[in-house]
Amino acid sequence: MQKLLIFCAFLLCFYNTKAQNCTYSLKGKVTDFHDNTSIVSASIHIVNLNKFATSNFDGEFVFNNLCEGKLTIEIKHIACETKRIVFTLTKDTFKEISLEHHLEELKEVVVKTNTKTEVTSIEQSLKKEVITNFTDKSLGDALNTISGVSSLNTGNTIVKPMIHGLHSSRLLIINNNVRMFDQEWGDEHAPNIDINASDRIDVVKGANSLKYGSDAIGGLILIKPKKYSIKDSLFGSTITSLNSNGFGGSINSEIVKTYNSGWYSKLQANYRKFGDFRAPDYYLTNSGLENINTSFRIGFNSYEKGFDAYYSYVNNKLAILQSSHIGNVNDLVAAINSQKPRITDNFSYDINYPRQSIVHHLGKVEAYKRFKNFGKLSVQYDFQLNRRKEFDSRRGDLSNIPVIDLRLFTTSIQPDLQIDYLEDFRINTGLLVRYQQNDAVSGTGASPLIPDYDKYEAGIYAIVNYDLNESTEVNAGLRYDYSRIDARKRYSLSDWNDKNYDVLFPEFETGEIDGSRIVTRPTFTFNNISASLGISKRFNTDYAFLFNYGLAQRVPNPSELFSDGLHHSAARIETGLLTIGKETANKFVASLERTNENFGFSISPYYKNINNFIQLIPTGIRTTIRGAFPVWEYNQVNAQIFGVDIDINKKIANQFDYIGSLSLLQGDNLTDDIALIHMPSANFSNRIVYKNNEFHELKLSIHQRTVFQQNRFPDYNFTTYNPTTQQDVLVDISSTPPSYTLFGFNSSAVFYPFKKGSLQLEFNVDNLFNVAYRENLNRLRYFADELGRNVNLKIKINY
C-alpha cells in the first residue's frame, strides 16, 4: 500500500511537472515462441514505473493510463529467463511477446508484431480475418491480394496461385504440413484446398523452403491450422455468404472442443454453390460450381509431447465456359475476333460440359516429443488420394464418360529433428521418403494425357540457424533429393519414330507393338541438390533488413515429359518430350521492412536466374481431320525473372488507415532474347480503411486495383488458311488485353445480440463500376470478359 502511495505521488509529481498525456494503454499477449500457444501467468513488469501485470488464460495482459515515454519492461515466467525490452510509448500499443520456452531454462524473449516461420524468411501472411473474407472463393483469389502474388486462371473458378510469375510445379503448397499432390502440374488444375479449414496462410517468397522440398523455384505457400490453448472450452462459428453474381454462396461451420488436459478436436464443413456467373454484358454460360468440403482433426498438445491427426475431404465440381470448347484453329480465330462468347444463354445452375470433377482426400498423423537438453523429434505420416475427372463435349454415348480420368495416390513419412538446446544455435534436420502412384484410369475412350507411373522419392536436409548477436540471425541449409519415375506408356509409332526416340531411348522399348502403337517403359532417375542462405538484421527497434539466397532444382513433371494430344480449350496439340531435363534456379531476394502502425513498409527486390527453364511454346502447325492446329512443345531455355514488391501502410488520421502495394516484374527468355510467355504485368492497389472500435467495431474500406497491359510478350502469332473465306488469316494468340482498374467496397460491423458470442455482418461490392475487362493471365481470355459487379452479404456468428 505504501509502495502504491509513493508510486501515486511519484506519478502525480511527474504529471504536474511535465503535463504529459497519460492516457495510453499497453496491451499485449505472451505466447510460446515454439508453438504459438498462450503463456498463462507470465509476470510483466514495467521497471521504470514499477507496474505489474499477469497474463491471463489467453496470455493477454493490459496496462492502462500510461504516459508517453520510454518504457523498460521485464517479462518473467516459470522456467523462463528474465529479459528486458525497452521501447518508447507514443500511443495505445499492442505487443505480441513470444517467449522462447525451454524445458528448464528460457533462452530468449522476442518482441514481434508478426510471427514468421523463420526470422530470416522473406514472407507475407494472410490472417484468419482475411481468409474469412474469401470464404466462398478459392485459395488463389485470397493470395492475389498479396504483392508479388498473382494467379493463372481458367475462367473465374479455376485459380492457380502464382508467385513472381511462377506457378504449378514451381510452387510448393503445404497444407497442414503435407505437400499437396493433386496433379498440380496442369495449368488448369487449381489446388484442391478449402481455405476455410485454415487459420493462417504464409507466402514464402524467399529461400526458406528446404524443409519442404528442393523445387520451390517460385516459392512456398504454407497453409496452417490453429494451435489451441490448453483449457476447457467449446466454441464454433458459422459463416454464410450470399452473392448477386452467380446467385450463390457458401455456408461454413466449425466447432472446436478443447480440454485442460491438452486434448483438442475440431470439425469443419463447407458447402458452396454458384450458378452461371455474369460478365457485365452477358451470362458466362456453364461457369458455375459446387463444392463440398469437410475436415476433422484431433490431437493432444503439451510442451513435452503431443500428436495431431488431420483428415480433409474436398469435392470440387467446376463448370468451364461452354464457349471455350472449340474444334480447330479457325474456331479460335472466330472466338478472338468476336466480342461475345458464342454461347450466352440465360442463367442456370446446371453444370454441363466441359467440367472438372475432383475429389481429394488428405490425411496425416504427426507426433512429437521433446527431449531434455536436446530438442524436439517429430514424425509425420501422410497420404493423399486425388481423383480427377474432366468431362468434355463429346459425341454420342461418350458425353457422360470423362475424357481425362486420373487417380493419384501419394504417401510419405517424414521424421524431423530440431536441436535447439544450444543458445543462439539451432539445427533442424530430417528425412523424407515418398511413394507416388499415378493411374490413368481406363475406360475414357481417349488416350490418357499422362501415363501410369510410379514415383519414388527420398530426401535429406539440414538447416542451421545462428544468432550472430542480439539483432542479427543467419540461417543456412542444404538438401539432397533422389527421385525415380517409372512410367508405362503407349506411343503412336509415328510419334515415337518422328521424335527420334527409337534411337535416343531404345532401352524404353519393351518390344511389344500393338497395331500402330508401341509399348514403352520410360524410366528416369534424378539427383537434386538445393541450398539456402538467409540473413536478417534488425535495427532501430522496428526496422529489419533481410536477404535470402536459394538454389533450387526441379525435376520435370509428368506433363512436361509425357503429355501428348489435343487440348480443346486452347485449340492446340501439346507434346511433352522425354528429352526434357531438370531446371536449376538461383534466386536472390532482399527486403527492407519497417513494422510500425503509423508508417510501415516493405520493399522487396528479387532476381531469379533459371537454367533450363521448361516452357510450353508453339512450334508449328499440324493438319488433322479437324483442320489445322498449332503444335505446342515443351522446350528449355535460360531465363531470368526480376522485379520488386512494395507494400506501404500509413495512419492518415485518427481512424483512417492507408494500405498500398505495387508489384513490378520482368521475365526474359535469355536464349532467344525475347520476353518470357505468361508473365504478370505491373500492378498496384490502394486501400483506405475507416475503423471505429467504439461503434460496433465498424469498418469501412474502399479499394482500387489497377493492372497494366503487358507490353512485353513473345510474339507467337501465326497464320492459317480459312477454307470458308478462302483466305489466310492471322491467329493472334499473343496480343495482350488492355489495362484495367477495378474498385471495390467493404464494410463490416459486429453485434452482440446473444449472451455469449457475436454476430458480424459484412456488406461488400466487387467491381463496383461493372467494368468489362479481360485479364492476360486468364486462359479463357480469348473467349469472354471477366466477372461483372458482385454484391456480397456475409453473416458470421461466433458461439
Add this chain to the structure above:
Amino acid sequence: MLTLKLKLIIKKYLKMKKLNTLKSVKLLAVLFVSTIVMTSCSDDHDHDHDHEGELITTVSYTLTNGNDVVTLTFQDTDGDGPNLPTTTISGPLTANTTYTGLVQLLNETTSPAENITNEVQQEGDEHEFFYVSTVSGLTITKTDTDGNGNPLGISTSLSTGTAGSGSITVILKHEPTKPNNGTAAGAGGSTDVEVTFNVTVQ
C-alpha cells in the same frame, strides 16, 4: 479403404488415452508399411489404355451419277499424331452434271472400322455439315434434314457447271446454331471435321 483403416487405428489409439511416443512411432511405422503393402498389391494394372473412341480417321465424299462415281477421300490414321494426312481423288468430275453426294466418316483404327456417320445421323440436331467450293459454277445442296426439319448434310446434291478446277471443303460442326444462315462461320459451334479436296471439272 485406407481412410477407414486409418480412422480405425486412430480410434483404437484414442482408447489408450495415454500418449506414448514410442507407441506413436510404432503406429506410424505400421501405417506406413500397410500403405506400401496395399499399394504394391494394386500395382499389376498395366491395362491399356483406351483406343480413341471419338477419333475420325477418314472422311470420304462419294459423288454418284449412274456409272460416273467420283470418290474424294481424306485419311489420317494417326489422328493428332505427326504423320501427314493423305488425300485421294478418284478422278475428275464431269461438267454440267448433277451428282448424288454421300459423306461417310470412319474410325479405321478399330477393326472392323467404326462408322461415325451413324452417330452423327442419330444426333442430327447437334450436328450439321457445310460445303464450300471455289470451283466456278459448282453448287452443293443439302438434301436431308435432322429430326427438327433443319438441314443436316450427310446427303447432298452436287451440280457442276462448265469445266474448271478449285477446291471443295467439307466441314462438320458440333453444336451449331440450328437453323442458321447456311454458312459454317454463321453457324458457330465447334469444328469436328474440316477437310479440303482439290478437284477438277472437265
